[in-house]
Amino acid sequence: TVTLLEDAKLMDAAEVTARAAQVAMKEDTFVYNSSAYRLPEGSNLEELVRKLPGAEVEDDGTIKINGKTVKKIMVGGKEFFNNDTKMAMKNLPTKMVDKIKSYDRKSDYSRITGIDDGEEETVLDLTVKKGMKEGWLVDLEGGYGTKGRYTGKINVMRILDNLQFAVFG
Numbered sequence: 735t736v737t738l739l740e741d742a743k744l745m746d747a748a749e750v751t752a753r754a755a756q757v758a759m760k761e762d763t764f765v766y767n768s769s770a771y772r773l774p775e776g777s778n779l780e781e782l783v784r785k786l787p788g789a790e791v792e793d794d795g796t797i798k799i800n801g802k803t804v805k806k807i808m809v810g811g812k813e814f815f816n817n818d819t820k821m822a823m824k825n826l827p828t829k830m831v832d833k834i835k836s837y838d839r840k841s842d843y844s845r846i847t848g849i850d851d852g853e854e855e856t857v858l859d860l861t862v863k864k865g866m867k868e869g870w871l872v873d874l875e876g877g878y879g880t881k882g883r884y885t886g887k888i889n890v891m892r893i894l895d896n897l898q899f900a901v902f903g
Contacts, residue, residue, distance in 0.1 A: 757787055763837040764788070764799070773828055776873075779807075780823040782831065783858070795820035797858070799836045805855040809893055810862060815900075819858075825889055825902050826860070830871060833861040867893055 754770040771785045784791050788800040797804040797819055807814050807822040815821045839845075841853040873889040892899040 763835050766834040766836070768828060768831045768834060775829075777828045778824055779826040779828060779831065779860075782828045782834070783823065786834070791823070795823060797823065799856060799858070802838070802856040804836075804858050806857045808857055808859040809898065810895070811859060812898065814860075814898060821902070825900075826891075827871065827873060827889075830862055830866045830893075831860050832863040835859040835861070862893060867895070 754767050756767060756770040758765045758767070766786050768782060771782060773781055773785070780791055780795075783789050783797060786799070790798040792798070804819060806817055807819050807826075809826075814826075836856065836858055838854040838856050841851060841855060844850050844853065869892075871889070871891040871893075873887070875885070875887040877885045888901070888903045890899075890901045
């Protein structure tokens with residue numbers, strides 16, 4: 735029989751910190767974790783994509799991931815702005831993006847007909863954060879300067895499972 739005496743000591747609280755993984759590879763898909771990148775409040779998708787490893791955004795708005803040109807931006811697996819990647823990059827807020835998946839998918843022709851034409855297109859598929867599909871995203875900016883100079887911007891979006899609604903002005 736071993737008798738132990740109680741001798742408790744109070745320790746300072748321990749704080750554990752960790753970094754979120756920036757990118758993971760799942761089969762043939764790169765999955766980027768948007769929360770792993772620090773961005774200023776009000777940033778758009780273009781600012782986030784510029785920080786992704788292996789990603790390049792050229793001056794004309796062309797996006798390349800690991801040397802492949804991105805043809806489409808999708809939200810939740812559905813096309814967004816019908817092949818207008820520049821519009822999506824400039825207007826989608828990063829606060830709504832949870833993960834960005836980059837992968838090659840078969841061309842529209844191959845998917846519709848079932849005949850593989852050997853063509854593939856690189857796409858960015860955005861996963862929306864939980865709670866962001868439950869309301870409206872509204873961004874309103876305005877400014878006035880001297881000599882009648884002014885600026886204004888409005889973005890209104892609603893993304894549901896079966897509907898994407900956006901107005902940019």
